[in-house]
Amino acid sequence: MHVKSASNDYPIHPHLKERWSPRAFDNRFIEPEKIRSLFEAARWSPSAGNIQPWYFILGLKGTETFENITKTLDEFNLLWAPRVPMLFITVASKVNSNGDYNHTALYDLGQSIAHLTFQAMEEGLYVHQMSGFYPEIAKTLFDIPENYEPVTVVAVGYMGRADTLHPRMAKGEVKPRERRKASESVFSGKFNMPSSIF
Ligand SMILES: Cc1cc2nc3c(=O)[nH]c(=O)nc-3n(C[C@H](O)[C@H](O)[C@H](O)COP(=O)(O)O)c2cc1C
Numbered sequence: 001m002h003v004k005s006a007s008n009d010y011p012i013h014p015h016l017k018e019r020w021s022p023r024a025f026d027n028r029f030i031e032p033e034k035i036r037s038l039f040e041a042a043r044w045s046p047s048a049g050n051i052q053p054w055y056f057i058l059g060l061k062g063t064e065t066f067e068n069i070t071k072t073l074d075e076f077n078l079l080w081a082p083r084v085p086m087l088f089i090t091v092a093s094k095v096n097s098n099g100d101y102n103h104t105a106l107y108d109l110g111q112s113i114a115h116l117t118f119q120a121m122e123e124g125l126y127v128h129q130m131s132g133f134y135p136e137i138a139k140t141l142f143d144i145p146e147n148y149e150p151v152t153v154v155a156v157g158y159m160g161r162a163d164t165l166h167p168r169m170a171k172g173e174v175k176p177r178e179r180r181k182a183s184e185s186v187f188s189g190k191f192n193m194p195s196s197i198f
Contacts, residue, residue, distance in 0.1 A: 003159075004177050015121035020177055021128040023080040024165045025157035029061070030086055034123045038156065041119030047108035054112040055091040057142050068141045069153060074132040077153070079166040081130065084155040089138055095147045109151055120156060128155040 004020040006012070039056065047053060059066030061084070069087045070078070081087060090113060092105040117127040130153045138150040162173040183198035 006177055006179075009182065015118055019117065019121050020126070022126050022159050022173065023128060023169045024160040024162045024173055025084040025126070025155065026160040027061075027083065027085060028158050030125065030157060034125065035060075035086070037123060038116045038119050038125070042112040042116040045108070045112040045115040047111070048102070048104040049096065051093070051096055051102060051105075051108070053093040053102055053105040054109045055093065055148065057089040057091065057138075059087045059089075061085045069138075071141060072133045072135075072138045072150075073130070073153060074134065076168075077130050077132045080169055081128075081153070081155050083164075084128075084157045086156045088154050088156075089133075089142070089150050090152045090154060091144060092149045092151050093147065094149055105149075106151060113152070113154065116154075124158065125156055126159050129153075130155065 003018065006017045006019075008017060035058075039058075042054060042056070043052075045054075057065065057069070059069040066087055069089060070082045072089070073081055090109055092109045094102060094105055096102045113127075113129065120127045131151075133150075133153045135150040138144060142150075144150060162170060165173055181198070183194040186195045186198060187193050188195040188197075
């Protein structure tokens with residue numbers, strides 16, 4: 001099994017250092033209590049006005065929901081994601097209770113997945129998020145109502161062996177994680193002016 005660590009410039013929590021997005025997952029099932037903890041972590045994420053615009057359609061391998069989620073995947077993700085033990089679709093509620101557009105719905109949904117991902121590391125699980133899927137197919141298959149938007153498909157499981165992957169994915173599985181420097185993202189004064197803290 002391949003473990004990728006962040007080559008961080010400054011100290012970070014071990015779960016953030018060791019987290020990465022594998023495509024090779026073990027076919028071992030995930031204990032239900034761990035699954036509950038993942039969504040509990042998502043549940044306690046903050047959101048604008050405490051609207052909690054996040055919804056999830058959970059598919060465990062072997063169920064019809066899981067099969068239907070695989071039908072939403074694009075050609076690339078179909079090469080690996082159907083082998084994971086758990087997939088779920090994230091859905092954002094786009095309007096608040098007054099019917100007004102909630103412009104932070106995607107932000108809040110993403111943050112709930114960040115919390116879930118951190119909890120996954122605590123449980124010894126890995127998470128791989130995907131935008132490569134067809135939301136329209138998801139809307140039809142799962143009767144997702146108007147004003148609700150399927151945003152990503154998320155794979156969760158125990159890490160597996162890279163040599164079980166389709167050849168197209170083999171290199172990426174062992175490639176070091178890369179990021180631009182924090183000084184290229186954190187500005188002060190004007191956009192693009194690096195903060196003196198770095
Ligand atoms: C919103 C989102 C969409 C992504 N979509 C895909 C995808 O469709 N297929 C895939 O294999 N990886 C996908 N990824 C994984 C990213 O490629 C990966 O997170 C990025 O390369 C950084 O690697 P790391 O997570 O291992 O640090 C996605 C990640 C995010 C957050």
